[in-house]
Amino acid sequence: MTAAIAQIWPPAFAARYREKGYWTDETFRTLLSSRAQACGDAVAIVGGEHRWTYNELAARAETAAAGFLALGLRPGDRVVVQLPNIAEFFAVVFGLFRAGLIPVFALPAHRLTEIAHFADRADAAALVIVDRHEGFDYRPMADAVREKVTGLRHVVVVGDSGEGAGHHVGFGSFTANTGLLPDTDVNPSDVALIQISGGSTGLSKLIPRTHADYLYSIRASNAICGMTRASVYLASLPVAHNFPMSSPGVFGAIHAGARIVMAPQPTPAVAFPLIEREGVTITGLVPPLALLWLQAAPKSAHDLSSLQVMQVGGAKFMPEAARRVRPELGCTLQQVFGMAEGLVNYTRLDDPDDIITDTQGRAISPDDEVRVVNDAGEPVPDGEVGYLLTRGPYTIRAYHNDPGANARSFTDDGFYRTGDMVRRLPGGYLVVQGRATDHINRAGEKISAEEIEDHLQAHPRIFDAAVVSVPDVFLGERSCAFVIVDGERPKAAEIKAWMRGRDIAAFKIPDQIVFVDGFGTTAVGKVSRKELRAMLRGELLAAEQKP
Numbered sequence: 001m002t003a004a005i006a007q008i009w010p011p012a013f014a015a016r017y018r019e020k021g022y023w024t025d026e027t028f029r030t031l032l033s034s035r036a037q038a039c040g041d042a043v044a045i046v047g048g049e050h051r052w053t054y055n056e057l058a059a060r061a062e063t064a065a066a067g068f069l070a071l072g073l074r075p076g077d078r079v080v081v082q083l084p085n086i087a088e089f090f091a092v093v094f095g096l097f098r099a100g101l102i103p104v105f106a107l108p109a110h111r112l113t114e115i116a117h118f119a120d121r122a123d124a125a126a127l128v129i130v131d132r133h134e135g136f137d138y139r140p141m142a143d144a145v146r147e148k149v150t151g152l153r154h155v156v157v158v159g160d161s162g163e164g165a166g167h168h169v170g171f172g173s174f175t176a177n178t179g180l181l182p183d184t185d186v187n188p189s190d191v192a193l194i195q196i197s198g199g200s201t202g203l204s205k206l207i208p209r210t211h212a213d214y215l216y217s218i219r220a221s222n223a224i225c226g227m228t229r230a231s232v233y234l235a236s237l238p239v240a241h242n243f244p245m246s247s248p249g250v251f252g253a254i255h256a257g258a259r260i261v262m263a264p265q266p267t268p269a270v271a272f273p274l275i276e277r278e279g280v281t282i283t284g285l286v287p288p289l290a291l292l293w294l295q296a297a298p299k300s301a302h303d304l305s306s307l308q309v310m311q312v313g314g315a316k317f318m319p320e321a322a323r324r325v326r327p328e329l330g331c332t333l334q335q336v337f338g339m340a341e342g343l344v345n346y347t348r349l350d351d352p353d354d355i356i357t358d359t360q361g362r363a364i365s366p367d368d369e370v371r372v373v374n375d376a377g378e379p380v381p382d383g384e385v386g387y388l389l390t391r392g393p394y395t396i397r398a399y400h401n402d403p404g405a406n407a408r409s410f411t412d413d414g415f416y417r418t419g420d421m422v423r424r425l426p427g428g429y430l431v432v433q434g435r436a437t438d439h440i441n442r443a444g445e446k447i448s449a450e451e452i453e454d455h456l457q458a459h460p461r462i463f464d465a466a467v468v469s470v471p472d473v474f475l476g477e478r479s480c481a482f483v484i485v486d487g488e489r490p491k492a493a494e495i496k497a498w499m500r501g502r503d504i505a506a507f508k509i510p511d512q513i514v515f516v517d518g519f520g521t522t523a524v525g526k527v528s529r530k531e532l533r534a535m536l537r538g539e540l541l542a543a544e545q546k547p
């Protein structure tokens with residue numbers, strides 16, 4: 001038996017958050033049906049060939065809920081959902097909410113190793129996948145997860161379930177049965193969904209978010225980002241990620257009764273025609289994509305004039321690039337600095353230009369407590385760089401079932417140690433200056449150095465490995481693995497190929513591999529990543545100086 005899924009704030013905090021109206025009785029279980037009642041004929045989702053109204057989506061979610069319960073799943077059970085940007089994502093997820101089941105959101109890029117870890121940690125009873133996406137067949141992977149994770153009983157496939165090959169159930173075979181659906185609402189303080197941490201040390205952690213806390217962040221985000229019933233949100237990034245899901249993202253759009261347009265890919269070639277055709281008003285991008293859009297927009301024949309707000313977040317958007325957004329795209333830039341654990345900062349749409357281009361915004365809530373501290377944990381004055389700690393009405397107090405991570409990641413008085421180094425400016429605006437922990441932010445995808453080092457050390461010829469980030473003009477950061485080998489050196493390409501065979505997300509394969517004879521160590525004998533980074537920078541400079 002693993003621990004029950006919960007998220008607990010101390011009673012005095014919970015009472016205050018309720019009193020101030022942040023936490024309400026609203027839940028995800030009834031969100032969609034209440035929107036269908038309010039604006040049933042409005043188009044909710046445009047995805048591929050589908051164009052579903054709120055009424056149609058709600059009906060599909062009811063069918064999905066009955067289908068999940070007919071499998072024998074019980075309210076409170078966890079279900080890992082790994083789907084790309086397709087319309088069915090919403091039928092599945094709101095079906096799970098309707099049935100009182102708890103989705104665990106995996107990204108389409110995750111592979112066997114990660115999915116098995118999420119399923120195991122969450123003690124999941126089912127996994128929902130798509131048949132194929134971008135050349136990858138998820139069905140054999142799902143079978144392998146099922147073999148590894150004993151509690152995982154069902155695999156539900158959107159698309160061709162390939163029945164007979166494994167133990168798959170086709171999502172399309174689910175049938176409506178209102179008799180199976182629970183008619184009492186869930187408790188708003190219960191966990192509604194589980195997000196996955198970017199992962200700074202070791203494997204990703206599970207982030208349980210409650211109905212009340214997540215919905216508060218969504219309602220408040222809608223107000224800050226101007227999301228209304230008239231909005232059209234383009235889901236450019238994978239919707240399972242916290243940013244496009246809730247800042248305000250697709251859940252914000254549903255909350256507002258707006259329209260969601262699913263972009264199968266975030267490239268200008270795919271996104272620009274959709275913006276023109278659907279009259280998209282708002283979207284969210286990571287910095288490398290924003291750069292691509294900026295490059296492509298002047299040459300594009302598509303009319304992008306409907307776009308009012310371009311959100312950029314997940315990694316630092318450099319001021320030089322930020323300054324180009326309004327003149328070149330004709331829309332307002334909104335910087336978004338958030339984390340799946342909770343705290344989200346936004347520049348406001350009516351902020352002065354220099355705030356919008358030079359800062360990563362300020363917190364959503366007046367009750368977001370933001371502390372910037374030095375090594376000793378003491379507050380530093382505004383303008384000075386320090387570690388960002390936070391606590392508030394939608395920031396978790398603990399990861400699920402991970403006492404080690406909880407001890408490291410939270411202070412005794414409940415502040416989450418974000419691992420980010422920031423400067424606070426007057427007015428509460430934050431400027432992100434870097435990371436205190438060893439993770440690589442590769443175009444918004446977070447990679448734990450430790451997790452990759454673990455994989456590398458499993459290689460028969462690798463004696464030791466250290467992974468660091470290297471600045472990259474396009475990706476922001478890329479990964480470099482320093483390795484010490486026993487005996488003859490294999491080729492870097494061989495190590496990369498071997499890494500691919502470890503069934504991990506492709507973005508985690510080191511971009512660069514450097515063979516060394518030894519590592520410098522810090523005073524306490526830890527590998528000095530600082531020294532390795534400096535060495536790399538030296539190499540880069542040397543390379544640049546060559547004629």
Ligand code: OOB
Nearest residue numbers: 198242243247313314315316336337338339340432
């Ligand atoms: C978002 O969430 P995660 O959980 O994938 O990653 C959180 C980390 C932050 O701690 C920070 O290191 C980095 O990503 N980050 C940024 C940033 N936004 C996120 N670093 C610099 N500038 C930014 N604008 O990435 C996320 C969640 C909700 C909304 C937006 C992003």
